[in-house]
Every structure is written in C-alpha cells, then in structure tokens.
Amino acid sequence: MSDVPLSATVKSFLRHETILAILLVVVLAILSQQSDKFFTTANLLNQGRLMTEVGLIALPMTFVIITGGIDLSVGSILGLCAILMGVFWHNLGLPLPVAMVLAVLVGGVGGLVNGLIITRFKVPPLIATLATLALYRGLAEGISQARSVRGYPDWFYVLGQGDFLGIPTQLWIFVIFAIIAAFILGFTTFGRATYAAGANETAARFSGINVDRTKLLIYTAAGLVSGIAAVIFVSRVSTTRSDMGTGVELDVITAVVLGGTSIFGGRGTIIGTVVGLVLVQALKNGLSLSGVKGDGTIVVIGLVLILAILASNLFSRNGDG
C-alpha cells in the first residue's frame, strides 16, 4: 500500500541529491583548476577540521527541520557551553574532563528547555528559539563579562588540533556521529516517527506516535551536540570567548536546506546534509584560494543556496506533475 508513494519519495530524494552531487563534482573540478593548492591532502583535511562544528550541529538540525521545526539557538548554546566549560575549569577549579562533561550537559538542558517550550506551551519553534537565542547568548555574555579563558592543558588540544591515523581528530568524531545519525534517521522507528511528525503531525498522533516525546528528544540532542561542538571549537582555537558560534545557526541551516531537507518538514536525509556541508566548505575554501575575498565567497554561497533549491523545485515539480 505504501509502495508507490515510498518509491516516489525515494526518487525525489535521489533527484535532489543527484543534482547536488553533480553540482559538487562540477564545483570541485572547477576549483581544482583555479588553484593547485586546493586539491591537496593537507588542504582538504584542514577543511574537514574547519567544518566539523557546523557539521556536527547540522546532524540534529536535520532531524529538527524534518519535524517541521527550526532551532535558531544552537549558536548561542555553543557560546554558552564554551564559556561554562572555561568557568567550571578555570574559575571553579574543577578537573577539565568534568568541566567538559558538565558543559555538554548544560547544552542538553538548553535544548531540553527549547523542547519543553515548543511541546508543552505550543510556542512555534521559530519564536521559541528566537527567544532562547537571545537568552543563552545573553547568559554567555553576562557570565563571561568579556573575559576570555586560555591556557588549557596540551592534551585538550588533541580534540581540535590533533590527528588520529593521519586524519584530524574531530573529523573522526564527525564521521561517527554522521553514521549514527544516518542510521537512526533511516533505519529506526525513531527515524520514521521523525518523518511522520513532520509530514503530518495530526496523522502521526493518531497512528500512536508520541510526537511530543520525539520532538523533545530531538531538541535535547541538538543542545547536547551544540555542547560537544563547543568543546571542539574551544580546543581548535585554544581560547574561550562569549561570542563563539555567533551566526552558526545560519551556516547550519544553509547546509541542511542545501542538502535537500524541506523547511516544511517531512523530507530530508543525513547524506544530503553532509553533501550540502561539503559543498559550502569547498566553495568557501576554493574561492578564497583562487583569490576571491572572504566576503565574495559569502555572496556565492547565497546564490548557490537559492539556485540549488530553485533547480530542485523545478525538477521535482516536473516529476510529480
């Protein structure tokens, strides 16, 4: 009974991802022509390092957007967790591993609060997370009072600056998280509940899916992962500041939406998000290597976002009739 719509859905996934993959290949080909520094192992691995924080947060954000929601507060949670890790360790004198775990847990609590506001009080996600965006960033700024924390022990920098088997440490973390996320979304009842909640919430409720619990878990995960991203961020740049992660939400949402996840909910894949993420990072890096100023690359990314969605809209409309 569900064979026909399911295969149609699979086709539409393939269609967007195919377009995106072709686009990625074309972009990589052009960029490698533009600069011989682009297609070197060292450069590509370094780019993997730079995209990890956005990439990590983009994974739960894919779930969030598939449920038809949005989370604008992830960048602020990142900033708050980074500050708190520094405060727990530097000011309160806790051992650094404990401080790291506590900071990540605070991220989870931040996400849980988002989820509660959205599910219990029925506040639209855009508005709820707009409020917590300001709140969490304000807490980070208020707690830090513009002071930064530096001087972390050497072992801590392994996370953000070290290698494992020749690959940047955080890239391993990202790949593992991406595989787990793809598995959960594609092969578990939780994944199916996520799609169902986004495609038709009322229908999902009637078919016995606990929509509120599903959303609560997803927003909590988004907070937790933002906390993990914060720890990696601090390790990568060696310092803690309250403005960390400002604007990250837009990068994350760009990667997810570029990857074919529908902002209306019910549609999207982790693999699409990963391709979207790589495309954005390749453009940023390749263009700046070929001499385009940093701000010019932002323009191109905006254009690519609109054009990619435009192309996939046109194709899918032709296909669905």
Added chain:
Amino acid sequence: MSFEVSARRVVFPSALSRTLSAYGQELIILTAIVVLFVVVGTIAPRFVSQNNLTSIFVGNAYIAVAAIGMSMVIISGHIDVSVGSLIGVLATISGSLAVAGYPVWIAWLAPILVGMVITSFIGVLVAYVKIPSIVVTLGMLSILKGGLISATGGAWITNLPPDYLIAQFRLLGVPSPVWFMGILTILAAIWMRSAAFGRAIYAIGGNPEAARVAGIRVERSTVMIFAIHGMFAGIAAILFATQLQVIQSTVPPNLELTIITASVVGGVSILGGIGTVIGSTLAAILFAAIGSSLIFLNVSAYWLRAVQGLLILATVLADMARRHRIS
C-alpha cells in the same frame, strides 16, 4: 427585563474578551513599558530626563519602522532574515549618493526604491517559484552582506551634507524619527484594519487556500506585501543612516533579529488581530527602554541580551496563556 439583564451579562464578558484578544498583547507590552519607566525612573530619576528619552526614541525609531513591514511579512506567514543586511546596503547607497553630491531627495528616495525592488524579487521567488521565504532570505542575507563588505570594505562614509541628515530634523520640538515612527505606525495600523488589502494579509497568513477561494490573488498580494516591507526597510535605512554624522557601511550586528523580535513580541502572536503594528512599535520601544535602563540600574550591559531573551519568553508565554483562556 430579566432577559435583557442576563443578555447583558453574556454580552459584557464576550466584549471584554474580544477586546482582550484584540489588544491583549499591546496592553501587556504597554503595561510593561509604564512599569519599567515608573520603577527605573524612581530609582534613577535621570532615566526619565528629556535627554535620555530622546536617545531611547530617536536611536531606535528605525527599528520600529522596519518592524512595521516585518510584521506584515510575518502575519502573511513568511519571514525575512535578510532585512538587517538590506538596511545596511540601503543606508550605504543612500549615504554614498548624498556624499556624491546628488540632491538629497534622490538620496532619500533611492533606498526606498532599491529596497522595494530587492524585496519584490524575494516576493516573486517566494510566491511564484514557491521557495520557502526563510531559504530565499537566508540566501539573500549572504548575498547582500557579502556584496556590501566586498564593495565597501566596511569603510566609513563621512562629510554627509547637513541638509541630508533627516533624522536630526525637528518639528514642533519633536525629533523627526519619532514623527516617522508614530505616523507610519498609525497609518499602517489603520490601513491593515480597514483596507481590503490589509485584511488580505491576515487572510493569506491564516489560510492561503481559503484566501484564494475568497478571491484574493495570493501570489500577487504576497509580492506586494514584500514590496511594502522593502519600502519600510528603505525608510528605516534613511533614519539609520542619518542619525549620526557618519555611516559605517557594514551590516549592524543582530539587526534582523532585533527587528524580527519586535514584530514577534508585538505582532505575530495575535490570531487575526487588530493593531498588531502598534504592538511591534511598542515592543521596539520596550526593548530600547530596557537596554537603556540597565545602564541606569548599574547592571552590566553584558546581561542585556539575557534580559531581552527572558522578556521575549515571558511575553510569548503570557500570550499563549491568554489565548488559551480565551479559547
């Protein structure tokens, strides 16, 4: 006789609740503003001095003006996250024209027209090509922001001609930004309440299909809503550009969020409401007053965003509770 009394009993609460549902959000914000001014004014009398009031209203009027257009966009069921970048671009265009020696009316008119062209383009992509507005404006945010910094390098525009600085004019002793904020808010509120097109904005946001069946041309109206939003962004850009002697040609940080927040807190939450534009203007004033009051209460400015966040949450939750009670 007894029937009339009982009828009046029924009518009175429903009229009250209708008033509450129509103006509840505005009343909450207005109360918050009054309480804030009374409390902070008692603790620190200089808070309600002429100088400080002027700086609160004049320095933030452009946010209220931009929030009028944003409210229309949000009520119609869309959003524009690029408006901060747009205002940055338009302010730069306006200032550059003024410095280049063009007549001031061109420097005032150009940002309004350019703003309308850009937002109309957004509206076309949203309405006819069916790309979600958050995606279009996310892309537009990158394009405008990147384009502006690439073109200008964030340079300062100086030597602005004095007759161009419209935000520094006064009429009857009241600074012009306050006039702009007040008059535009009242006009927009009346227009949205009584004009057919104003009603159509609510209809489209409430249920596009029903609006279509009712004979509203949803696509064309959506483009027009975005165009009107661009007009307000243009006016806001002029007020922003002319409030000081110089313009920094970059995008003011967090501006889009401040504008969206003002609309959301004051405007978007009322079901088929009336006077939501008044709500967004009040919310913009409230935020400005809170920012200023922290200074007078000797609270570190670093806590400002946290206070704003709590305030948004409180208003939104109060609104949800009120709506629950009415329905």
